[in-house]
Amino acid sequence: EAYLVESGGGSVQAGGSLRLSCLVSGLPFGDTDIGWYRQAPGSKCEYLAIITKNGVEDYADSVKGRFTITQDKAKKTVYLHMSSLKPEDTAVYYCASDPDPEDDSAYGCTWTQGTQDTVSS
Numbered sequence: 204e205a206y207l208v209e210s211g212g213g214s215v216q217a218g219g220s221l222r223l224s225c226l227v228s229g230l231p232f233g234d235t236d237i238g239w240y241r242q243a244p245g246s247k248c249e250y251l252a253i254i255t256k257n258g259v260e261d262y263a264d265s266v267k268g269r270f271t272i273t274q275d276k277a278k279k280t281v282y283l284h285m286s287s288l289k290p291e292d293t294a295v296y297y298c299a300s301d302p303d304p305e306d307d308s309a310y311g312c313t314w315t316q317g318t319q320d321t322v323s324s
Contacts, residue, residue, distance in 0.1 A: 205229035207237075207298050212318040215288055221320055223283040225298035237281040238302035239272060240311030241294035241320075248312035249294075250304045254281060261304060288322045295319050 211223040225237060238253040252262045252272040260272055271284040281298065295317035302311045 205300065207300060207315050209296070209298055209315050209318045212296060212320040214321040214323065217289055217322055217324050219288050219322070220284070220286040221288065222285070223296055223298075223318065223320075225281045225283075225315075227279045227281065227300070230300055232276060232279045236301050237272075237274070238299050238304065238311055239270075239281075239283045239296065240299060240302070241292075241296045242312050242317070243291075243294040246294075247307065248297075248309045250302070250307075250311060251296075252283065253302065253304055263304075285320075290322050290324045292322050293320065 206228050208226040212221050215221055234256050236253055236255045239251040240248050242248045250263050251266050254260050254272045254274055269287045274281045297312045297315050297317045299311040299314040
């Protein structure tokens with residue numbers, strides 16, 4: 204059975220940093236693109252970043268330069284390093300397998316239960 208398990212995150216003050224982890228299980232890690240998404244209250248599921256099976260990274264403009272996506276193949280884990288956090292980054296964060304960054308459906312916010320990250324001013 205394929206599933207993703209998130210960990211990390213929490214609460215931080217504006218300007219701080221957090222790191223999220225996404226453990227990939229039951230999927231061929233080397234053949235899977237992994238993306239990060241978030242959803243704030245009353246807002247749609249928002250694409251943040253993706254790392255492809257070839258190691259290519261892409262970021263949404265809203266997080267470019269502040270967030271970095273990395274992977275550890277030995278641990279089958281993809282990380283989202285978030286820095287210079289702002290109160291508007293407060294949301295539930297999700298990781299997803301083989302997402303399409305151009306797809307504005309809720310797909311990216313359905314793979315996991317998500318983790319709440321709160322940034323206070």
